Amino acid sequence: MDFSISSEQKAFRRSVSDFAKRELGGDMRAREKQGAFFWDGWHKCAEFGIQGMPMPSAFGGLELDTTTCLIAMQALGKECRDSGLLFSLNSHMWTCEIPVLEFGSEEQKQKYLPKMIEGKLVGGHAMTEPGAGSDAYSLRTTAKKVDGGYVLNGAKVFISNAPIADLLLVFATTNKELGWAGITGFLVDKDTPGMHISKPLEKIGLKTSPTGEISFEDCLVPDSAMLGREGQGSAIFNAEMEWERSCLFACHLGAMQRQLEECVEYAKDREQFGQSIGKFQSVSHKLADMRVRIELGELILHKVAWMKSRGKRAPLESAIAKLVVSESYMDSSVDALQVRGGYGFMSEYQADRDLLDAAGGKIYSGTSEIQRNIIARFLGL
Ligand SMILES: Cc1cc2nc3c(=O)[nH]c(=O)nc-3n(C[C@H](O)[C@H](O)[C@H](O)COP(=O)(O)OP(=O)(O)OC[C@H]3O[C@@H](n4cnc5c(N)ncnc54)[C@H](O)[C@@H]3O)c2cc1C
Structure with missing residues (x-):
């Protein structure tokens, strides 16, 4: 395994960082207070090529390998404080665009991918239900075969991007008796009669990423809306989770790098008892631990990217990556607050956003x- 990154990858990382510093700032606190989605940032990302990074050039994408995508998401996580925008981008890319690319018909790819890459269509995916969260495959939304299509009935909760989405990948069962093997994915356009999307839910974090509930009441979708085959929904879901559990969490790694840089600077500048607080071992060890977490997170994320680039599945490695990075981000967010003492508790330093983003990361995906x-299942338990 080669851990070096090429000069092209380094140059691309630099250009993503410069782009994020230049274009993805603005008044983040104001957007957060209003729960406003950063549309301008979204469109600028599309112009830059972010939404098209893993997509073939035939559809207008940049056709970048997984490692380069990962490096770019990490750079965005470091330089863009609008974590809600990044979260929405991630939902769009890994849980809607990628499934269309990997499982879609030629017609579906032509219909959706160019517009998703251009940022003209926003995507999301709808698996979770009021009674089916961790136990996702116990979902109750039904898809009943009728002449010319399927009729959806049921309800979904906590769906990222739903209030702004043009396209939702909806999972439903076409045969409840088959359990996970009866789950099927459907591409449902917004405004399809019978699909109702709620207003954005109020959340404690990721406030600039709109989250909603969806209900389906005799919602008729054509046969052509099915993604992949009947019963292929769980395979689609597993595949998209591998992408999300690596690329989305690369943004967290970037945020952890930013935290560390800021804390090191603070620990050098802030003096107590006649010396900089970084000279106290209990402070410097926190910073050392933050550095170690970044290194370990990077190693496992790059391993997942390396496997995916070679067409290998990585269900175990992506689960480990998601667990390691999300828990590390929480630990580092707590340390970053503590290192700054009372100043860390003041809104100015925005430690609350890191803490709440990190808390969310331990739940979604x-x-x-x-x-x-x-x-544990991979251990045979
Ligand atoms: C910000 C955010 C965005 C989201 N976006 C989406 C989205 O776009 N699309 C989508 O479909 N879903 C989305 N979700 C939903 C998310 O995937 C679920 O919240 C998550 O899977 C947990 O389900 P739940 O909330 O029903 O909790 P539950 O499953 O009820 O779990 C409650 C607690 O019990 C624990 N638990 C449950 N089962 C077990 C078990 N077998 N062993 C050990 N502990 C267990 C859980 O770990 C948790 O601590 C999002 C959630 C959040 C917070």
């Missing part, structure tokens, strides 16, 4: 407990 269950 499968909770920490579920990642441990997956890892």
